[in-house]
Amino acid sequence: MAARQPLTVEVTRGDMVESRHRAAAVVMDGAGKTPHSWGDVGRLVYPRSAIKPLQTLALIETGAAEHFRLSDAEIALASASHNGTPAHTVAVASWLARVGLSERDLECGAHPPMDEEAARALVRAGCAPGPLHNNCSGKHAGFLTTARHMGEPTAGYVKAGHPVQERLKEILGQMGGADLARAPTGIDGCGIPVYGMPLSAMARALARMADPAGLGEKRRAAARRIVAAMTAHPDLVAGPGRFDTLAMQAAPGAFAVKGGAEGVYAAILPSLGLGVALKIDDGAKRAAEVAMAAILNSLGVLSDKQALELLEAPVLNAAGSKVGVVRMEAGWNA
Amino acid sequence: MAARQPLTVEVTRGDMVESRHRAAAVVMDGAGKTPHSWGDVGRLVYPRSAIKPLQTLALIETGAAEHFRLSDAEIALASASHNGTPAHTVAVASWLARVGLSERDLECGAHPPMDEEAARALVRAGCAPGPLHNNCSGKHAGFLTTARHMGEPTAGYVKAGHPVQERLKEILGQMGGADLARAPTGIDGCGIPVYGMPLSAMARALARMADPAGLGEKRRAAARRIVAAMTAHPDLVAGPGRFDTLAMQAAPGAFAVKGGAEGVYAAILPSLGLGVALKIDDGAKRAAEVAMAAILNSLGVLSDKQALELLEAPVLNAAGSKVGVVRMEAGWNA
Numbered sequence: 001m002a003a004r005q006p007l008t009v010e011v012t013r014g015d016m017v018e019s020r021h022r023a024a025a026v027v028m029d030g031a032g033k034t035p036h037s038w039g040d041v042g043r044l045v046y047p048r049s050a051i052k053p054l055q056t057l058a059l060i061e062t063g064a065a066e067h068f069r070l071s072d073a074e075i076a077l078a079s080a081s082h083n084g085t086p087a088h089t090v091a092v093a094s095w096l097a098r099v100g101l102s103e104r105d106l107e108c109g110a111h112p113p114m115d116e117e118a119a120r121a122l123v124r125a126g127c128a129p130g131p132l133h134n135n136c137s138g139k140h141a142g143f144l145t146t147a148r149h150m151g152e153p154t155a156g157y158v159k160a161g162h163p164v165q166e167r168l169k170e171i172l173g174q175m176g177g178a179d180l181a182r183a184p185t186g187i188d189g190c191g192i193p194v195y196g197m198p199l200s201a202m203a204r205a206l207a208r209m210a211d212p213a214g215l216g217e218k219r220r221a222a223a224r225r226i227v228a229a230m231t232a233h234p235d236l237v238a239g240p241g242r243f244d245t246l247a248m249q250a251a252p253g254a255f256a257v258k259g260g261a262e263g264v265y266a267a268i269l270p271s272l273g274l275g276v277a278l279k280i281d282d283g284a285k286r287a288a289e290v291a292m293a294a295i296l297n298s299l300g301v302l303s304d305k306q307a308l309e310l311l312e313a314p315v316l317n318a319a320g321s322k323v324g325v326v327r328m329e330a331g332w333n334a
Numbered sequence: 335m336a337a338r339q340p341l342t343v344e345v346t347r348g349d350m351v352e353s354r355h356r357a358a359a360v361v362m363d364g365a366g367k368t369p370h371s372w373g374d375v376g377r378l379v380y381p382r383s384a385i386k387p388l389q390t391l392a393l394i395e396t397g398a399a400e401h402f403r404l405s406d407a408e409i410a411l412a413s414a415s416h417n418g419t420p421a422h423t424v425a426v427a428s429w430l431a432r433v434g435l436s437e438r439d440l441e442c443g444a445h446p447p448m449d450e451e452a453a454r455a456l457v458r459a460g461c462a463p464g465p466l467h468n469n470c471s472g473k474h475a476g477f478l479t480t481a482r483h484m485g486e487p488t489a490g491y492v493k494a495g496h497p498v499q500e501r502l503k504e505i506l507g508q509m510g511g512a513d514l515a516r517a518p519t520g521i522d523g524c525g526i527p528v529y530g531m532p533l534s535a536m537a538r539a540l541a542r543m544a545d546p547a548g549l550g551e552k553r554r555a556a557a558r559r560i561v562a563a564m565t566a567h568p569d570l571v572a573g574p575g576r577f578d579t580l581a582m583q584a585a586p587g588a589f590a591v592k593g594g595a596e597g598v599y600a601a602i603l604p605s606l607g608l609g610v611a612l613k614i615d616d617g618a619k620r621a622a623e624v625a626m627a628a629i630l631n632s633l634g635v636l637s638d639k640q641a642l643e644l645l646e647a648p649v650l651n652a653a654g655s656k657v658g659v660v661r662m663e664a665g666w667n668a
Binding site for chain 2: 011014016022044120187188190191194262280319320
């Protein structure tokens with residue numbers, strides 16, 4: 001199928017469009033068919049945090065999740081870019097303790113909680129943010145848990161060549177049908193390797209999560225558990241006010257959706273057996289969210305009413321007045 | 335001159351370009367000639383905070399600045415998007431007091447100080463941010479000072495139709511050579527009206543600030559004072575770590591540079607009699623800064639050595655390691 005025009009997301013202010021974002025996106029089924037695509041879907045992208053659900057496969061497939069009796073909440077946290085509220089950090093700390101580890105073993109680096117009130121509470125308490133507050137701390141707890149279970153060193157688990165990272169690379173290549181051996185590589189925000197892969201391969205991997213019938217028994221079960229855990233705990237996958245949480249809460253069980261840095265987004269639609277991958281050319285989160293809402297809406301899994309401010313996100317001024325919107329260009333899906 | 339290709343700013347991570355920003359930009363002289371342009375410079379843009387130096391003209395031309403004996407530091411603050419540190423807020427508060435007004439008269443709304451340490455200090459002190467912390471509080475102090483001097487009501491000075499805003503609109507139209515009577519309008523982040531104008535008209539207005547010889551005597555003197563005040567006080571125009579401050583400190587007196595929201599940027603080069611206006615299509619600040627640094631560098635007012643991290647801004651991960659850069663696409667100025 002020929003690639004269609006890229007998507008355009010508009011940012012309006014008053015009478016005119018002030019800024020424009022362009023995106024490529026692809027909807028794929030488990031057989032690799034592409035019912036919808038926009039822009040150049042063969043372009044290489046770093047899938048960043050959008051493919052955390054795929055990274056969680058290793059935690060389950062190795063038997064680590066079963067051995068340490070991980071709850072669905074913990075599976076959701078492993079697949080999360082969480083807000084760093086106490087609900088998130090306490091859960092990750094308690095999980096690490098059960099594995100015989102602690103915050104000191106996390107190699108993800110620190111940043112202030114994404115949740116503004118949680119960030120302010122830390123400042124008021126006179127505390128610097130720690131690795132537990134890093135939005136990736138649940139994913140890293142998963143990496144450490146896998147390393148423990150496999151009897152691998154925990155120190156250096158973020159480095160290329162460590163068995164934890166090699167497993168992730170292999171799984172991603174298999175699921176996406178992409179050879180990552182010679183893929184361009186970089187370092188993610190949390191210190192682990194990232195691999196450049198075609199946007200269509202990212203969609204293929206997500207489609208296989210949505211329709212895992214063609215996968216081996218272990219991976220099939222793991223994929224189903226991850227999607228179920230994410231849709232059961234949207235609050236843990238992101239947090240209050242965040243797109244992923246709001247979208248999954250709006251349409252319970254209909255899909256798992258996961259954003260990543262630099263405008264990549266992933267969705268897994270089990271009921272339709274579809275995966276969705278998108279990338280905003282310029283990396284803007286505001287555009288990625290609106291584009292994902294629009295695609296989910298067009299696929300019928302997020303109604304107009306459910307989507308509301310997700311489809312047309314308000315632009316506010318300092319006084320809190322709505323002075324514009326972020327929205328898809330008219331006729332985008334014509 | 336035919337419009338050239340748009341500019342492209344690349345964001346790399348490891349081996350590949352992860353995101354791309356596109357921009358239109360124009361360099362113009364006082365006679366309206368365009369030695370350089372990229373992309374569609376006839377497009378309408380909201381010039382946002384990038385034209386604060388032009389808005390300051392009214393403060394001087396009305397005689398308000400002289401009447402209230404405003405210092406060059408205050409002229410710089412009127413033209414600033416400041417960081418909200420005590421150095422900025424105390425200066426604005428003291429200025430307002432001298433005019434017989436206070437923070438309560440500011441109608442710009444509140445946001446946390448742009449300076450992270452100042453923002454944390456406020457949280458530690460248990461204080462909510464106020465209008466003084468708004469990056470536009472100096473500009474609004476200028477508006478209020480003008481209204482006081484002219485005997486106009488101070489309440490409602492942000493609204494379309496108030497004499498303060500009508501003067502700004504007239505000056506901007508005159509300087510840009512644009513009829514703003516039917517221009518698309520919107521509301522800026524600080525509550526005042528904004529007018530859609532061609533990017534080339536924005537550049538024209540900046541070129542006239544750089545080469546004010548063709549202006550009337552009062553405006554010429556006002557333009558020169560504003561540019562001198564900004565270049566003398568780069569710390570007040572933005573603040574520690576901010577692009578405008580760093581660039582002006584790197585090349586003292588060579589130019590005034592001023593960013594605005596949604597990726598607009600302005601520069602005034604008195605020694606060359608040139609104005610520069612640019613707009614990143616998607617509104618990204620990181621791209622606008624690098625593109626402006628590259629243009630200033632290519633015009634010879636910011637050397638490679640002075641520019642350094644401004645020309646190639648580092649992308650850091652949570653642990654603080656450099657994992658990529660923001661830079662112009664190779665051959666952009668060939």
